[in-house]
Amino acid sequence: MKTNRYPFYFISAGLISLSLTLFFGLLSGFQYIIPDFIKEILPFNAVRPLHTLFAVSWVILTATGGIYYYLEQKNQNYKLVSVHFWLFILTGIGIVVSYLSRNFAGKEYLEFPSYFYFPIVSGWILFGITYFKNVFSSFKNWPVYYWMWATGIVLMIYHFTEAHLWLLPYFRDHFVQNVAMQWKAGGSYVGAWNMLVYGTSLYVMAKTSNNDSYAKSGKAFFFYFLGLTNLMFGWAHHIYIVPTAPWMRYLAYGISMTEWIILFSIIYDWRKKLSQEKKIEYILVYRFTVLADFWIFLNIILALLISIPSINLFTHGTHITVAHSMGTTIGINTLILLSSVAYILELNKKITLISTKKIQIGIKIFNISFVLFWICLLLMGVKKAHWIYFTEAISFGQFHESMHWFYILFVFFGLGIIIGLYYIIFELLKSIKNHLTKV
Amino acid sequence: MKPKKNLLILLLLTTLFFVYNFFIYTDNSSYGNIHLSEKAIRGENLWLKNNCNSCHQIYGLGGYLGPDLTNAYSFRKNDNYLKAMFNSGIKTMPKFDFNESEKEELLQFLKEIDQTGHYPSTNAKIKPNGWVEIQYKNDVHEN
Numbered sequence: 001m002k003t004n005r006y007p008f009y010f011i012s013a014g015l016i017s018l019s020l021t022l023f024f025g026l027l028s029g030f031q032y033i034i035p036d037f038i039k040e041i042l043p044f045n046a047v048r049p050l051h052t053l054f055a056v057s058w059v060i061l062t063a064t065g066g067i068y069y070y071l072e073q074k075n076q077n078y079k080l081v082s083v084h085f086w087l088f089i090l091t092g093i094g095i096v097v098s099y100l101s102r103n104f105a106g107k108e109y110l111e112f113p114s115y116f117y118f119p120i121v122s123g124w125i126l127f128g129i130t131y132f133k134n135v136f137s138s139f140k141n142w143p144v145y146y147w148m149w150a151t152g153i154v155l156m157i158y159h160f161t162e163a164h165l166w167l168l169p170y171f172r173d174h175f176v177q178n179v180a181m182q183w184k185a186g187g188s189y190v191g192a193w194n195m196l197v198y199g200t201s202l203y204v205m206a207k208t209s210n211n212d213s214y215a216k217s218g219k220a221f222f223f224y225f226l227g228l229t230n231l232m233f234g235w236a237h238h239i240y241i242v243p244t245a246p247w248m249r250y251l252a253y254g255i256s257m258t259e260w261i262i263l264f265s266i267i268y269d270w271r272k273k274l275s276q277e278k279k280i281e282y283i284l285v286y287r288f289t290v291l292a293d294f295w296i297f298l299n300i301i302l303a304l305l306i307s308i309p310s311i312n313l314f315t316h317g318t319h320i321t322v323a324h325s326m327g328t329t330i331g332i333n334t335l336i337l338l339s340s341v342a343y344i345l346e347l348n349k350k351i352t353l354i355s356t357k358k359i360q361i362g363i364k365i366f367n368i369s370f371v372l373f374w375i376c377l378l379l380m381g382v383k384k385a386h387w388i389y390f391t392e393a394i395s396f397g398q399f400h401e402s403m404h405w406f407y408i409l410f411v412f413f414g415l416g417i418i419i420g421l422y423y424i425i426f427e428l429l430k431s432i433k434n435h436l437t438k439v
Numbered sequence: 440m441k442p443k444k445n446l447l448i449l450l451l452l453t454t455l456f457f458v459y460n461f462f463i464y465t466d467n468s469s470y471g472n473i474h475l476s477e478k479a480i481r482g483e484n485l486w487l488k489n490n491c492n493s494c495h496q497i498y499g500l501g502g503y504l505g506p507d508l509t510n511a512y513s514f515r516k517n518d519n520y521l522k523a524m525f526n527s528g529i530k531t532m533p534k535f536d537f538n539e540s541e542k543e544e545l546l547q548f549l550k551e552i553d554q555t556g557h558y559p560s561t562n563a564k565i566k567p568n569g570w571v572e573i574q575y576k577n578d579v580h581e582n
Binding site: 031032035036039043044045046048049102104105106107108111139140142147151165171172173174175176177179180181183184221225228229232233238239240241242243244245247248250253308309310311312313316317319322388389396397 | 468474483490491492503506555556577
């Protein structure tokens with residue numbers, strides 16, 4: 001009997017974070033259109049880190065909640081899990097207060113004061129202890145997703161620490177090295193949480209198709225190690241343009257070319273195997289995964305193109321990079337995590353038929369809006385690249401004003417994404433609440 | 440797949456990873472020879488404290504609401520103009536209240552990062568294999 005409520009608390013906090021990242025994303029979008037919009041109360045330098053904080057929280061909390069749930073059959077130390085949960089929640093509140101009071105100190109995406117490093121890394125260590133205590137005894141039979149979760153947790157601790165090395169006097173004065181290391185750590189800790197998310201995806205696929213053989217196959221492990229190689233050595237495509245030694249960039253160029261093929265191939269194989277009956281049993285899981293598949297396909301093309309240095313030269317620092325990061329965060333990670341939440345609820349028969357229908361409407365609104373939003377970002381990126389490399393004597397201010405209608409479209413489609421996802425979030429939270437009141 | 444074989448591959452990758460990281464952390468010659476002065480580091484602290492990166496980019500990395508500032512110093516060639524911009528509160532930019540010494544520190548930061556390289560790299564050379572020879576300000580790296 002499953003009695004631990006904490007996986008659901010993690011997932012609920014993740015879903016609330018998703019709704020907040022969308023809200024702050026919308027506020028920052030308005031600031032592109034109306035420069036003075038809430039500038040005195042909540043300027044862009046506070047709204048943007050709040051938007052990214054909640055986006056990262058959505059991914060990490062929901063992936064963590066899912067993994068705790070999937071481990072639950074075994075002996076879990078609920079106290080450790082609860083300490084982990086409250087440590088993350090209180091730290092998150094502390095960071096929000098810090099951003100609202102405009103108390104910044106860190107580099108991009110980790111703008112909080114450095115003392116927040118300690119509770120965050122402690123939470124990851126607690127997660128690691130619970131995880132390894134649960135699965136260590138079955139090491140010989142680990143399917144690939146156990147390996148992915150294990151390496152994801154360990155590398156998250158390593159790269160999150162690496163992201164703070166610039167504070168040490170040894171590194172402090174070398175600006176170019178700091179930029180390189182910032183993007184090495186940042187690229188790799190995203191890779192680490194992707195290990196948690198993609199591992200979750202493989203777990204859900206194995207369970208819904210009732211077939212664990214793929215997760216133990218040589219092919220799955222080949223792709224896992226290829227992904228791990230990318231995580232460790234493939235980060236430098238972020239800084240092709242930064243004046244570092246060419247060997248760093250050569251290495252990243254070679255490795256990056258293999259990157260997105262990995263998950264696409266895995267999901268493609270799974271779809272071929274999934275029977276019609278299972279599709280009906282887990283209809284929402286299926287819908288979310290098929291859409292994730294679609295976004296993987298689009299992002300494979302984009303990621304491969306922008307990892308070629310001669311194309312990256314023009315796309316770097318433009319909205320095409322944003323299209324790539326949004327495509328992977330919203331298009332892939334969010335859909336995989338939503339499929340994981342839907343799997344847990346469908347497995348427990350906790351989603352009503354009405355909720356399922358509402359979620360399906362939400363999925364449609366979300367996907368149409370997101371396709372248009374993504375295309376809009378690509379066009380904005382092309383326009384910016386053209387401005388940077390092929391026009392002269394046009395100031396940034398003039399260029400920015402020429403983008404006004406693009407910004408309006410971008411916010412409009414963003415609004416569509418919010419409506420679609422809010423439909424889904426609300427129904428999932430409602431189903432979780434129903435589940436918890438009956439446990 | 441056998442766990443021993445997997446462990447061996449993991450061990451190999453981890454060893455390579457540590458060797459690779461050792462070079463990334465210690466080989467200063469890979470990053471040019473510009474080191475920030477203490478005054479510029481104080482300027483960078485102000486940059487971080489006010490989260491300037493949320494709107495501005497350096498080497499194309501950062502937010503998109505304001506201009507890239509990698510070479511703002513040599514582009515403007517005007518210290519007073521840049522110092523006036525810091526507190527201008529123009530359009531979306533928050534109205535900051537930097538005092539004169541803070542403005543000097545921020546200016547020094549921009550001056551020193553300007554010396555590290557070029558962005559955008561408009562004189563980069565594109566090679567037939569997709570590679571790009573970027574333009575360095577210091578002749579430290581050979582392509």
